[in-house]
Amino acid sequence: MAVAQTISKAASSQTVSPLPFGVIDVGSNSVRLVVFGEPLRLPTAMFNEKVLCGLGRGLSETGALDAEGTRQALMAIRRFVVLARHMDVHSLQIVATAAVRDASNGAEFVAQIERDTGEPVRVLSGQEEATYSAYGVLSGIPDACGVMGDLGGGSLELVSLDGARLGDSVTLPLGPLRIANLGNYGVVKSFVDEKIAGVEWLRKWKGRSLYAVGGSWRAIARVHMAQKHSPLHIIHQYTLARAEASDFTRLIAKQSKDSLARVEGVPRRRQDSLPLAALVMRRVLKFLEPKDVVFSANGLREGLAYALLTEKQRAEDPLLAYCRHMAQRESRFAEHGAELDRFIAPLFDRDPADRARIRLAAAILADTAWRVHPDYRGEQSLGIILHAPFGAIAQDERAMLALTIFTRYVGTASDPAAAPAWQLLNAEQIDYAQRIGLAMRLGQTLSAGVPGILAECKLRPNGNGIVLEIPAQHAALDGEAVQRRTEALAKALNRAWDVRVSKR
Template identity: 40%
Template sequence: MNSMLSQVRAIAETMATSPEHANARTAIIDIGSNSVRLVVYDGPRRIPFTLFNEKVMAGLGASLGKTGRIEPEAMERGLRAVGRFAHLCREMEVQDVRCVATAAVRDAANGEEFILRARAMGLKVELLSGAQEAIAAAHGVLSGIPGANGVVGDLGGGSLELARVRDGAVHDTISLPLGVLRLPQIRAKGPAVLERQVKKMLEKAGWVVEPGVPFYLVGGSWRSLARFDMQLTHFPLPVVHQYAMPASRAEQLTRIVSHVGRARLKDIPAITGSRVPTLPDAAALLSVVVRQLKSSELIVSAYGLREGLLFEDLPPEIRAHDPLLVAAEAEGEAQGRFVGHGDMIERWIASLFEDDEPSWRRIRRAACLLADVGWRANPDFRAERGVEIALHSNWVGITAPERAMLAQALHSNFGGGATVPPAIEGLASAAALKRATLWGLAIRLGQRLSGGVEGPLLASKLEMVGDTLELRLRNVDADLFGEAVERRQRHLAQAMGVKYRLAW
C-alpha cells in the first residue's frame, strides 16, 4: 500500500535513518546558555520519537553579562556533560550526531576554548549564528504546528530569537541579547527599562510589527510559565504543546509570579526546580514582547530548535506530510493486527461523513488509523485505553479540542458507546463530541463486520439512503451479517437518529 508512512520510510532509507534499528538513531547535543542537552531520536525524521533525553543545567551564560566569559566552573560542568553525552551516543550506536552551540558559546570571549575542548572529545561543534538559531526554532514550530502563522519567540539563556512564519516558511528573523540569564541585570535598572530596551532593539533591527497575529512560545522558561498557567486555570489536559492563552494573560502572569514564592512554584510537579528562578524574568519579557508586537494570542510549542534542525534536513515532499497522521499510522501499524486496516476503515465509513469540515476529516482519519490499537488491552478497559492514547500520547499538530474528539472516537470504537468520558468533558463542544461518537460507532461496525481484514469491507457498502442507514452485502456474502454486526449497525443508527436495514 502506498501510504504516507511508506513514503516517509522509502525516503528515510536514503538518509541518515534506515530500517536497521541502530542506524535509525540520530542525536542532537544542544549546548545552550542555560543547559546542555542530549536528545536521541529513533524512527523516521518526520515523526521523531525520543529514545533518550537528558539535560545538565551548566549555566554557561550565567556570567556573560558581567564578565563576557564562561566562568571556569560552568565551563567544566558543560564539558563534563558533553563528554558524557558523546560517550552515550557511542554506546547507543548513534550514527548521526549533531552538536550545536548557541548564544553563550557564540558571545563568550572564551567560547572558542569550549569548542576546541569539545573537539578533543571527538565532537565537531557547530556554532549557530543568531539567524540560524531563529530559523531552526521556527522550523521546529512548523514541524509541530504545520499551519503556524505568526511570530515565533525562542527564549534561551543568552538570547531571544524572533522569526515570522507563514505559509510553511520562515521569513524575517532577528536575535536579541535578551536571554533569561541577562534579564536580571536589565530589570534591576528600573521597572520601565526592559520595555524601553525591547522597543529600541526592535526598532533598530527594523522589525515590522504585524498586529493581530499569534505569538508562538519556544524555550523551557516560557513552557514552564505555560504549565504554571495550566495549574492556575485547572486546565484538564496536562499537555503543553499547542496550549493557548490570550495575549493579555502574559501581563497577568507577570503579576502573579512576582507574588508567588519560589517554594510554592517548586511544589508544582510540571515545573522543574531549575526553571523556577527564571519565571519572573521570563514572564516580564513575554509581557513586554507581546505588547510591543501587538500579538493576538499565545500558543506554546513543545518543538523548537532541535526538532527544527531535524526538519530542515527533510526533503520538501516529506516536510509537507501531516505529522499527526504519519504518527497515527506508525502507532496503528505497530499496535494493530492488520497492516493498512485503518485506511480501509476510513474509506468504508467516509460516505456517512461527507459534510465534515477539513479539520475534522484529519481527526477522523487519525481515529481510523488508530482503530485497532486497543485489542491487546483487557476488554473491560479498552475504552479507557483509547482515551489514554488520544489524550496523552506525544502527538503534535493537534489541539486540545481535537485530542478530545480523537479520544471520544476511540472511546466509542472500543466499547464506550455514546457516553462522554469525564476526562474530555469541556475540552470540545458537544457537537464535536457527538460527531466523534458517530465516527467511533461507525468504525466499530466496520471492525466487527470485517474481522480486521480487507475482503468483507471491499464486498460491502455502508451509506445513507434517505433516512435509513443501509448496509449492503452481496448475496454470496450474506452469512457475514450476524447478530453482533446487526447490533452494532443498530447502535450507530440510533445514535444518528435514523432507521437501518440490511440490503443485497
C-alpha cells in the same frame, strides 16, 4: 533581515540521515541530549536528558562563560557522547548557541569539547539558531502563521512564519541570564522594550499568533496549566488568548523567587529565570499584539531533524504520519485504516476538512489496542491517544480523537472512564466522537479489521435512515452483532436503519 535560504536548499538535497539521530544542544542555561527515533516525519524522543549548567550566567558582566557552568557542561557532554554511542546513534550533532557564540572563551570551550569527545562542535550563528527553531515549530505546526519566539538563556530569536515559508528573523540579547543583572524591574523593562521596538518588521505581523519556544516560556505554560487545573498537561499547541497571556505574565514577572517557590507548578530550577522570561513575553505581547500565544514543544533540536527531510517528506501531515507509524507498530492490519475511513465517510460527507482529518486519524488508530485485555481497551486507548506525542493537533481535537477510539471499543462515549476527554470538549464534539466511534465499531465488527471486506460493502444514508449493504460473497458475515452495531449507530444518528444482503 531575511532568513538565509541556504539551509533549506542544503536540507532538501541531502540524503536523510538514518535514525536514531542525536542532538547535544549546548545552550546558555542547559545542556541536553535528545535521541530521535521513528517516525521520520515527526521523530519521537527515544531519550531526553538535560543538565542545567548556566554557561551564560554573568556573561553580560564578564564577557566569558561561567567557570562552574563550564565544568558541569563538559561533564554532561562527555556523558552524553558515551550514551549516544552505546545507543548506536547513526548521526550525532553537537551544536552550541548564544552563550558559546558570544563568549570570549567560547572557542576555547569548543576546542575542549572536541578534545574530550572526538566529536565536532557546530557553533550556530544567530540566524541559524532562529532558522532551526522555526523549523522545529513547522515540524509540529506546519500551518503556523505569525511570529516564532524562541527564548533561550542568552537570546531571543524571532522569525516570521507563513505556512512553510520563513521570513524575516532577528536575534536579540534578551535571554534571562543575559538581562538578569541589568538593574531593577523598570530598567530591565526599558531595555527589553528598546530592543523589541528596534525590530521594524514585527509591525507587519500584528494580530497573528505568537509561537512560543524555549524552556522558560514552556515553564510559563506549565504553571498556567497547574493554576487552571488543566485536565491535560501537554505543552504542544497549548494556547492562550492574548489578554490572558498578558495578565498571567504580568503576574509572574513581578513575583520574587520566594513567592514563586509557593506557586503550584513552578519548577524549582526555573524560579530565578521565570519572572524575567515572563517579562520578556509580556513586552513582546505588548508590541506584537498577537491574537494568541501558541506554545510549541518543538524547537531547535526538532528543527535540526526537520532540516534533514526532503520537501516531499516535509509536506506530509505530521499527525497522520504519526498515526500510521502507531498503526504499523500496534495494529493487526495497519493498512485497514484508510479502508475503514472510506467505508464510513458517506455518512459524514458534510464534514469540514479539519473534521475529516481527525476522522481519518481515528480510522488509522482504530485497531491499536487489540493486545490489551478486552475490558480495558477503551480506557487504555483513551490514555495513550490523549498523551501521545502527536503534532499538528489542538487539545480539543486530541480529546475528540481519543474519545472516538474509546467509543469504538466501549460502544458509548458516556462511560465515566472517558471523563478526561469530556473535560476538553463541548456537547457537539462529544456527540460527533460517539457517532464516528460507533461507525468504526460497526466496520470493525463486520470485517474483523481484515483488509478487503469493507471495500466491497457499503454504508450510506438513505432518506431518513442508513443502509448497510453486504454483497452476496460476504453474506455469511451478517449476524446478530452486525445488526446490533448498525442499530446503535442509527440511534446515535437519530435515523432508521436497514441491513441488506445481496442475493446470490
